[in-house]
Amino acid sequence: MDTSRTLLKHLNDKLNPLGMEVYLFKVSWYNETVRPCFKLPYADNVICAVVLTVPAFFESAFLPNVENLLAQKQTKDPIDECIAFHLNETVSGLNIGGITIMYDYEILPNRRPKVLVQTAAHVAGAAFYYQREHVLKPSVEFNNVCVHPKYGGWFAIRAVLVFTELEDANLTKLEPTDCVKTRTERIDLLEKFNGNWKDSTYRDVIQVKEKYSELQTLYFLTLPKDRMKLLQQIVNNQTNKNDSKE
Numbered sequence: 001m002d003t004s005r006t007l008l009k010h011l012n013d014k015l016n017p018l019g020m021e022v023y024l025f026k027v028s029w030y031n032e033t034v035r036p037c038f039k040l041p042y043a044d045n046v047i048c049a050v051v052l053t054v055p056a057f058f059e060s061a062f063l064p065n066v067e068n069l070l071a072q073k074q075t076k077d078p079i080d081e082c083i084a085f086h087l088n089e090t091v092s093g094l095n096i097g098g099i100t101i102m103y104d105y106e107i108l109p110n111r112r113p114k115v116l117v118q119t120a121a122h123v124a125g126a127a128f129y130y131q132r133e134h135v136l137k138p139s140v141e142f143n144n145v146c147v148h149p150k151y152g153g154w155f156a157i158r159a160v161l162v163f164t165e166l167e168d169a170n171l172t173k174l175e176p177t178d179c180v181k182t183r184t185e186r187i188d189l190l191e192k193f194n195g196n197w198k199d200s201t202y203r204d205v206i207q208v209k210e211k212y213s214e215l216q217t218l219y220f221l222t223l224p225k226d227r228m229k230l231l232q233q234i235v236n237n238q239t240n241k242n243d244s245k246e
């Protein structure tokens with residue numbers, strides 16, 4: 001087995017059970033598509049991994065840890081904290097130096113995102129990136145959206161790991177599945193994503209295998225300032241349920 005494949009297996013063995021998926025790409029695949037100001041400052045054959053959270057993440061990784069998160073009284077976003085914890089744990093188990101983790105929310109001093117995770121997901125074959133150019137409606141200022149072949153829009157793209165000391169010129173390119181094929185469907189997708197993303201209809205643009213639970217949907221629709229209160233309620237309900245069983 002070659003090094004990239006061993007690496008991918010390690011990452012997925014650790015992260016799949018937590019509701020996370022990992023796909024590899026080379027720096028050159030990403031840098032060839034983005035404008036110069038977004039290019040990653042690494043050699044062409046350096047291996048990167050894009051990390052997604054899929055519906056199971058909330059119940060498999062996040063909820064079991066909520067009590068600890070509340071006890072720590074930390075100020076960071078609890079979901080971001082949970083993802084960072086698991087990614088740090090996972091890479092610390094690797095025997096490779098020079099690993100850089102870039103999160104979706106990280107912004108450079110020039111106000112640009114550190115990494116464009118949608119482009120990363122597309123070039124890694126994780127999720128097709130539907131952009132306004134695909135619908136030939138140049139007059140409309142659409143924001144663009146990735147669609148996952150199993151989970152539609154019920155997922156998020158959380159991070160890119162860069163393995164700065166690992167180069168592989170022969171990494172096999174996985175093409176993303178083009179699951180929103182017609183122009184009409186693509187316009188519908190982009191209109192839903194831009195028109196009213198809060199109703200989540202854009203997420204159901206294809207038939208999906210699994211989506212966010214009611215609780216997860218409620219959590220993400222709750223304003224960040226009120227999420228800790230919601231988590232406290234979830235923990236209290238859980239404690240009451242356990243008490244009544246005893």
Ligand code: B12
Binds near residue numbers: 116195
């Ligand atoms: C800034 C930002 C916002 C801003 C502005 C929106 C925007 N897109 O600009 C605000 C705060 C409004 C926002 C809101 C939301 N966002 Co937002 N946001 C981002 C963020 C941090 C950066 C996006 C950005 O600035 N891109 C810069 C532009 C220039 O990039 P671009 O348009 O892709 O252009 C590049 C490509 O076209 C590429 N390119 C050129 N040619 C080709 C060819 C090919 C084949 C490819 C692949 C690429 C490619 O080159 C260009 C750059 O040179 C990303 C996370 C991230 N780090 O990427 C999330 C992200 C895009 N947001 C996301 C979401 C879900 C939302 C919300 C629904 C809120 C929410 N619940 O989080 C709303 C939706 C609002 C809406 N209707 O669009 C998701 C989208 C997931 C998906 N399925 O695609 C992301 C990826 C975050 C995540 N963790 O998953 N967001």
